[in-house]
Amino acid sequence: xxxxxxxxxxxxxxxxxxxxxxxxxxxxxxxxxxxxxxxxxxxxxxxxxxxxxxxxxxxxxxxxxxxxxxxxxxxxxxxxxxxxxxxxxxxxxxxxxxxxxxxxxxxxxxxxxxxxxxxxxxxxxxxxxxxxxxxxxxxxxxxxxxxxxxxxxxxxxxxxxxxxxxxxxxxxxxxxxxxxxxxxxxxxxxxxxxxxxxxxxx
Numbered sequence: 001x002x003x004x005x006x007x008x009x010x011x012x013x014x015x016x017x018x019x020x021x022x023x024x025x026x027x028x029x030x031x032x033x034x035x036x037x038x039x040x041x042x043x044x045x046x047x048x049x050x051x052x053x054x055x056x057x058x059x060x061x062x063x064x065x066x067x068x069x070x071x072x073x074x075x076x077x078x079x080x081x082x083x084x085x086x087x088x089x090x091x092x093x094x095x096x097x098x099x100x101x102x103x104x105x106x107x108x109x110x111x112x113x114x115x116x117x118x119x120x121x122x123x124x125x126x127x128x129x130x131x132x133x134x135x136x137x138x139x140x141x142x143x144x145x146x147x148x149x150x151x152x153x154x155x156x157x158x159x160x161x162x163x164x165x166x167x168x169x170x171x172x173x174x175x176x177x178x179x180x181x182x183x184x185x186x187x188x189x190x191x192x193x194x195x196x197x198x199x200x201x202x
Contacts, residue, residue, distance in 0.1 A: 005107055006083035008182050009114035013043055016073050016082055020045055020113040027105075032069075043073040066090045068106055071113065082114045100198075120181045121200070124149035127164040127175040130156065134191040135174040141193060145202045149176075 009016065017034065024031055024047060032046040047069060068085040087102040111118060126142065126149050128135030142149055152160035154173060164175050168187050176188040178199055188195055196202075 002086055002186060003089065004083045005086045005110055006081050006184065007110050007114040007116050007119070008184075009080050009082060009116055011080065011115045013073055013075055013080060015115070016080060016113050017043070017045065019115060020071065020109075023109055023112045027109075041075040043075070045071050045073070047071075067102075071110065080114075082110050084110050116182075119184070121178055122181045123179040125152060125177040125179070126150070127152050127154050127160060127177070128173050129154055132173050138174050138176070138191040138193075138196070141191075141196070145200070147200060147202070 011019070021031065023029070028050065030048040030050065032048055035044045035046070037043070049067075049069070066085070066089055068087060070084070072081075072083045074081040074083065084106055087099065087106050091099055107118075124142075124147065126135070126138060128139065128151065130153055139151065152164075154161035154164055164170060164173075167177065168175055168189070170189055172189070174191055176196065178186040178188070180186075186199065188199075
Protein backbone atom coordinates (compact mmCIF):
# COMPACT_ATOMS: atom_id res chain seq x y z
CA UNK A 1 0.00 0.00 0.00
CA UNK A 2 1.26 3.45 -0.93
CA UNK A 3 1.23 6.03 1.86
CA UNK A 4 -0.15 8.64 -0.53
CA UNK A 5 -2.36 8.88 -3.61
CA UNK A 6 -0.89 11.21 -6.22
CA UNK A 7 -1.48 12.32 -9.80
CA UNK A 8 0.81 14.12 -12.21
CA UNK A 9 -0.57 17.11 -14.07
CA UNK A 10 0.51 19.75 -16.58
CA UNK A 11 -1.79 22.33 -14.97
CA UNK A 12 -0.27 25.36 -13.26
CA UNK A 13 -0.51 25.60 -9.48
CA UNK A 14 -3.10 28.39 -9.77
CA UNK A 15 -5.29 26.19 -12.00
CA UNK A 16 -5.03 23.27 -9.56
CA UNK A 17 -6.08 25.58 -6.70
CA UNK A 18 -9.04 26.86 -8.74
CA UNK A 19 -10.12 23.29 -9.53
CA UNK A 20 -9.87 22.42 -5.85
CA UNK A 21 -12.07 25.42 -4.97
CA UNK A 22 -14.72 24.26 -7.47
CA UNK A 23 -14.64 20.74 -6.04
CA UNK A 24 -14.86 22.13 -2.51
CA UNK A 25 -17.90 24.24 -3.37
CA UNK A 26 -19.71 21.32 -5.01
CA UNK A 27 -18.90 18.94 -2.14
CA UNK A 28 -19.37 21.21 0.90
CA UNK A 29 -15.70 21.28 1.88
CA UNK A 30 -14.45 24.18 3.94
CA UNK A 31 -11.08 25.58 2.89
CA UNK A 32 -9.15 26.43 6.05
CA UNK A 33 -6.11 27.92 4.37
CA UNK A 34 -3.65 27.79 1.49
CA UNK A 35 0.06 27.85 2.31
CA UNK A 36 2.81 28.47 -0.23
CA UNK A 37 6.39 27.40 0.42
CA UNK A 38 8.23 28.77 -2.61
CA UNK A 39 11.65 27.58 -1.45
CA UNK A 40 10.24 24.00 -1.36
CA UNK A 41 8.12 24.39 -4.54
CA UNK A 42 5.19 23.30 -2.41
CA UNK A 43 1.61 24.47 -1.92
CA UNK A 44 -0.59 22.95 0.80
CA UNK A 45 -4.37 23.34 0.87
CA UNK A 46 -5.89 22.68 4.31
CA UNK A 47 -9.57 21.78 4.39
CA UNK A 48 -12.32 20.46 6.62
CA UNK A 49 -14.91 17.78 5.82
CA UNK A 50 -17.89 18.33 8.13
CA UNK A 51 -20.13 15.73 6.45
CA UNK A 52 -17.43 13.07 6.40
CA UNK A 53 -16.52 13.63 10.05
CA UNK A 54 -20.19 13.16 10.90
CA UNK A 55 -19.98 9.64 9.44
CA UNK A 56 -16.79 8.99 11.40
CA UNK A 57 -17.99 10.01 14.86
CA UNK A 58 -17.54 6.45 16.20
CA UNK A 59 -14.04 6.12 14.77
CA UNK A 60 -11.15 5.42 17.13
CA UNK A 61 -9.53 8.74 18.18
CA UNK A 62 -6.10 7.54 17.04
CA UNK A 63 -7.49 6.86 13.57
CA UNK A 64 -9.16 10.29 13.35
CA UNK A 65 -5.78 12.00 13.16
CA UNK A 66 -5.04 9.98 10.02
CA UNK A 67 -8.04 11.27 8.08
CA UNK A 68 -6.54 13.37 5.24
CA UNK A 69 -7.21 17.10 5.60
CA UNK A 70 -4.54 18.50 3.27
CA UNK A 71 -3.60 18.20 -0.36
CA UNK A 72 -0.05 18.86 -1.43
CA UNK A 73 0.94 20.39 -4.75
CA UNK A 74 4.58 19.69 -5.57
CA UNK A 75 5.79 21.96 -8.36
CA UNK A 76 8.69 21.63 -10.74
CA UNK A 77 9.35 23.22 -14.10
CA UNK A 78 7.83 20.47 -16.26
CA UNK A 79 4.90 19.13 -14.25
CA UNK A 80 3.16 19.20 -10.93
CA UNK A 81 2.12 16.40 -8.60
CA UNK A 82 -1.08 16.62 -6.55
CA UNK A 83 -0.93 14.33 -3.54
CA UNK A 84 -2.98 13.33 -0.50
CA UNK A 85 -2.47 10.88 2.36
CA UNK A 86 -3.93 7.54 1.27
CA UNK A 87 -7.08 6.82 3.32
CA UNK A 88 -6.28 3.09 3.04
CA UNK A 89 -3.91 3.53 5.98
CA UNK A 90 -6.91 3.53 8.34
CA UNK A 91 -8.42 0.32 6.91
CA UNK A 92 -8.03 -1.52 10.24
CA UNK A 93 -10.06 1.11 12.10
CA UNK A 94 -13.02 1.69 9.84
CA UNK A 95 -16.04 -0.01 8.30
CA UNK A 96 -15.22 -1.27 4.79
CA UNK A 97 -18.11 0.57 3.11
CA UNK A 98 -17.21 3.88 4.73
CA UNK A 99 -13.56 3.37 3.76
CA UNK A 100 -14.59 2.78 0.13
CA UNK A 101 -16.65 5.99 0.21
CA UNK A 102 -13.68 7.87 1.65
CA UNK A 103 -11.28 6.49 -0.94
CA UNK A 104 -13.63 7.33 -3.80
CA UNK A 105 -14.09 10.85 -2.43
CA UNK A 106 -10.37 11.58 -1.97
CA UNK A 107 -9.35 10.03 -5.28
CA UNK A 108 -12.01 12.11 -7.07
CA UNK A 109 -10.78 15.22 -5.25
CA UNK A 110 -7.18 14.66 -6.40
CA UNK A 111 -8.21 13.67 -9.95
CA UNK A 112 -10.49 16.70 -10.32
CA UNK A 113 -7.94 19.12 -8.87
CA UNK A 114 -5.29 17.70 -11.21
CA UNK A 115 -7.58 17.96 -14.23
CA UNK A 116 -7.06 14.26 -15.05
CA UNK A 117 -9.44 11.36 -15.44
CA UNK A 118 -9.54 8.13 -13.49
CA UNK A 119 -6.17 6.37 -13.35
CA UNK A 120 -5.81 3.57 -15.91
CA UNK A 121 -3.72 0.42 -15.52
CA UNK A 122 -1.12 -0.08 -18.23
CA UNK A 123 0.55 -3.31 -17.11
CA UNK A 124 0.51 -5.93 -14.35
CA UNK A 125 3.45 -8.06 -13.26
CA UNK A 126 3.05 -11.08 -11.01
CA UNK A 127 6.31 -12.18 -9.37
CA UNK A 128 5.96 -15.83 -8.30
CA UNK A 129 7.80 -19.13 -7.87
CA UNK A 130 7.14 -22.56 -9.33
CA UNK A 131 6.32 -24.03 -5.89
CA UNK A 132 4.29 -21.25 -4.22
CA UNK A 133 0.61 -22.27 -3.61
CA UNK A 134 -0.52 -18.65 -3.09
CA UNK A 135 1.08 -17.67 -6.39
CA UNK A 136 -0.96 -20.40 -8.11
CA UNK A 137 -4.13 -19.15 -6.38
CA UNK A 138 -3.47 -15.61 -7.56
CA UNK A 139 -2.64 -16.81 -11.09
CA UNK A 140 -5.91 -18.78 -11.19
CA UNK A 141 -7.79 -15.75 -9.85
CA UNK A 142 -6.36 -13.42 -12.50
CA UNK A 143 -6.88 -15.97 -15.27
CA UNK A 144 -10.48 -16.67 -14.26
CA UNK A 145 -11.22 -12.93 -14.42
CA UNK A 146 -9.56 -12.47 -17.82
CA UNK A 147 -6.82 -10.20 -16.48
CA UNK A 148 -3.69 -9.95 -18.66
CA UNK A 149 -0.39 -9.92 -16.77
CA UNK A 150 3.28 -10.78 -17.05
CA UNK A 151 4.14 -13.92 -15.05
CA UNK A 152 7.68 -13.85 -13.68
CA UNK A 153 9.03 -16.94 -11.92
CA UNK A 154 11.76 -15.57 -9.68
CA UNK A 155 13.13 -19.01 -8.69
CA UNK A 156 14.20 -19.68 -12.28
CA UNK A 157 14.65 -16.09 -13.48
CA UNK A 158 17.40 -14.28 -11.53
CA UNK A 159 16.79 -10.99 -13.38
CA UNK A 160 13.13 -11.01 -12.27
CA UNK A 161 14.21 -11.84 -8.70
CA UNK A 162 16.63 -8.91 -8.69
CA UNK A 163 13.93 -6.59 -10.07
CA UNK A 164 11.43 -7.68 -7.37
CA UNK A 165 13.92 -7.30 -4.52
CA UNK A 166 15.19 -3.92 -5.75
CA UNK A 167 11.67 -2.54 -6.15
CA UNK A 168 10.10 -3.90 -2.96
CA UNK A 169 12.79 -5.30 -0.64
CA UNK A 170 10.67 -8.47 -0.55
CA UNK A 171 12.02 -12.02 -0.80
CA UNK A 172 8.61 -13.68 -0.40
CA UNK A 173 6.04 -14.18 -3.15
CA UNK A 174 3.60 -13.49 -4.64
CA UNK A 175 4.31 -9.84 -5.32
CA UNK A 176 2.04 -8.02 -7.77
CA UNK A 177 3.14 -4.80 -9.45
CA UNK A 178 0.39 -2.61 -10.91
CA UNK A 179 1.83 -0.08 -13.36
CA UNK A 180 -0.35 2.89 -14.37
CA UNK A 181 -0.35 4.86 -17.60
CA UNK A 182 1.16 7.91 -15.86
CA UNK A 183 4.18 5.87 -14.72
CA UNK A 184 2.99 5.53 -11.12
CA UNK A 185 2.64 2.09 -9.56
CA UNK A 186 1.29 0.02 -6.67
CA UNK A 187 2.66 -3.15 -5.11
CA UNK A 188 0.52 -5.84 -3.50
CA UNK A 189 2.48 -8.16 -1.23
CA UNK A 190 0.97 -11.64 -0.90
CA UNK A 191 -2.24 -12.85 -2.51
CA UNK A 192 -4.63 -10.13 -1.34
CA UNK A 193 -7.76 -10.97 -3.34
CA UNK A 194 -9.80 -8.18 -1.78
CA UNK A 195 -7.29 -5.49 -2.67
CA UNK A 196 -6.70 -6.91 -6.14
CA UNK A 197 -10.45 -6.94 -6.78
CA UNK A 198 -10.72 -3.32 -5.73
CA UNK A 199 -7.79 -2.07 -7.85
CA UNK A 200 -8.72 -4.18 -10.87
CA UNK A 201 -12.46 -3.51 -10.43
CA UNK A 202 -13.45 -7.18 -10.61
